[in-house]
Amino acid sequence: MKKQELIHLHGLLAEVRKHHEARTGTSVEYESYESLGVRPTSIHKSKTDHKAAVFALADGITADMRHSEETETVPAAAD
Template sequence: MLLVHIKKYYESTTGEVIPTDQYDALHISPVHIHKNKVSHKKAILTLGKEIVQHIRTHHNPYIEYHADFQSEQIATEH
């Protein structure tokens, strides 16, 4: 469920859509509790791979730190 939330958050903040064709083809979601552990593991790894591939393809692979908020540092990807 965490990766699904990460995907939705990323899409809402960037306006980009992460294509998840391989994940969607598995026809399994976090709420499918009747599916076995192996199927869920494959779905998690597939979704994670598609999210990372999208970010690597569309953004530079480095992280820059900004101290925009008082004493907090926030990691941002460019």
């Protein structure tokens, strides 16, 4: 994958994060992502930096979605 494609994917994942936070009404902490200091607008950062950011952001989003699914209450079935 080219650097430009990684930056685009990084931007898309950042939008998914915003959408997920808006949908759930929470602000999720992504410590491993935040510690990298790489944003989709950081075009001066290396391809490797963006790749690490994409993986960290994707891991954080999926972990939070998994946690949200596990803690959702399932309505009782009507008999």
